[in-house]
Amino acid sequence: MVGSRAATAAVGVALSLLVTAALWWYFDTLLVFLLVPFVPFLFRRLGDDGxxxxxxxxxxxxxxxxxxxxxxxxxxxxxxxxxxxx
Structure with a gap:
């Protein structure tokens, strides 16, 4: 039986791969693999000094x-x- 954490992680990885493949198909370049790691910076709160x-x-x-x-x-x-x- 798969635990809830493992199921959540599997869904997250699958969704991440799906989004990456869609961006790769849409932009037709492998550079998307270089840009994907910077996506979390887009959701960071601006002006948050810690x-x-x-x-x-x-x-x-x-x-x-x-x-x-x-x-x-x-x-x-x-x-x-x-x-x-x-």
Missing amino acids: PTVVQECPHCGFQATVESYDYCPRDGSRLEPRDGAN
Whole structure:
């Protein structure tokens, strides 16, 4: 029996190959195989600079991006709110 992850992966690979073959047929060039790896960049959010740092360790510089951290996992110091956060 095939698990749901394996079935999802198989459908994804089949769909990817189908789209690639369709683009190859439409543009009639093998250059489409060079362009396909860059498709994820088209769906990336513009202006997204990464996660927002909420708290920071005053000793080692560890930066937490969620408020659930109270202490630094490296040295055990209490995290402080970062300037400009909240």
